[in-house]
Structure formats: structure tokens, C-alpha cells
Amino acid sequence: MPAHCFTYGSLMCEDIMSAVCAARMASVPARLDGYRRSPVIDQEYPGMVPARGNRVEGVLYLDLPDTAWPRLDAFEGDEYSREEVGVLTADGRLLTAWTYVFKPALTARLGAGEWDFQRFLASGKARFTALYLGFDKLGD
Template sequence: MQHCFTYGSLMCEDIMSAVCGAQSRFVAASLDGYRRRPVVGQAYPGMVPAAGARVAGVLYLDLPESAWPRLDRFEGDEYERREVLVRFEDGRTETAWTYVFRPEYAARLGEGEWDFERFLATGKARFTAQYVGFDTLGDEGAI
């Protein structure tokens, strides 16, 4: 079992549970040295390295092994899974996996910061409708 730092649509427990096929405990966390940017034409963000920046997110604890192939399929080719050191609100740190936007797709990223509150207000329903079926992801499943 390993931890997963999320910073976009997967910060929503209902979406994360559907994608993983399991529920996990979670806590607020942040990741230094990265920036969250909007993906053009999409409701979700991409995260890229950025010196001096910090991304607030959610750390899901002790995901089962069965969740990782499902997460990899959900994230797709634009993201690579990377091990990072995340920070809890009390300053402690923990190693986790996260999904970083691949440099070869950088042209798909918009300017500015992606806004989670805006996603909840205006993008989550569209995202969920667009990705109906992510709760059936498996080793052979597809969106």
C-alpha cells in the first residue's frame, strides 16, 4: 500500500473512490516545487515543476495495489507517475506518488493557476458527465 497526492479532480473523494474502486483515508497536504495549471479545453489541471511554487492538494493514504493500474489508466499518456515528498499542515513530510504532466504535452497547458473552488462550482458536473464510466476502470477497462 502506498500514498497518492492529488491536486485536481481526484481531490474529490467521490471521484477518487470511483476511479480507484476503493475508499481510502485522506488528509490535506501540499507539494513544494510544483505549479498546477489548467489544461486547455478541460475542467482538470496538469501539474508541472516550478521553482518556488507550491500546490495544495489531498493525500490519500494506503491505497491498495489494485488502485494503481486504474489510476494509471485514468491519468493516461499525458501524465507520468512520480514519487514526491509531500508536506502535511503540521510540517511533517511523507513520500507519495503523484501524476505530473509530461513536458511533451506542455502546449496543452493554459496560463495561470487552476482553481479547485471554481472546478467544484462550474466544472465538476461537466467533468463527471464527460468521464462517466471511470468507476469501471480495470486492467482491461477503458474510459
């Protein structure tokens, strides 16, 4: 079982990931081939689905403690399934990791185009954290 987690949306922000997991982990830039990331309609966060010929840039958190996984599962909720994937790090290593994939039955909720992380940082993160105030208390 992998202990790494590939993130591609709000959890790319170390402060959000640390609050959700109640732990700080080392991280490296990484990418996941064969997927695309799209905005979820009327939300600040993205969904990721399999898509041949595409790739998603993200952050790979390394060696998560066992206590982080139930908290992450609760945070991601019913829209996502946790799946094992092969992730390529910026330094060329291929590592096995868990990631959260948007459920196929819900893909009609995905908007067109690529979810924009820089726009999220500039204008969406504050709204996101206000809406999800308390995610740092998951599992308590």
C-alpha cells in the same frame, strides 16, 4: 514504494477518487513544493509541472491498495507520468507519495494561471463527471 497518492485536481474530490480506485481511503490536506498547477486548455482538469518557488495545495490519500494503481494509471492516461515526490501534510509530516505530473512534451497544452478548485466544484465537476462517465469501471 510509497502507498500514498498526492492529488491536486479532480481526484481531490473523494467521490471521484473512490470511484476511480474502487476503494475508499483516508486522506489529509497536503502540499507539494516545487511544482505549479495550471489548467489544461479546453479541459476541466489541471496539469502539474515542476516549477521552482511554487507549491501546489492538494489532498494526500493514504495507504492505497495495490489494486488502485493500475486503475489510477489508466484514468490519468498518456498525458501524465506517475512520479515519486515528498509531500508535506497539514500537520507537518513529510511523506513520500506518488503523484501524476504532466508530461514535459505536452506543456504547450497548459493554460496561464492557477487551476481553480473552487471553480471546478461550482461549475466544472458536473461537466467533468459527465465526460468521464464510466471511470468507475476502469480495470473491470
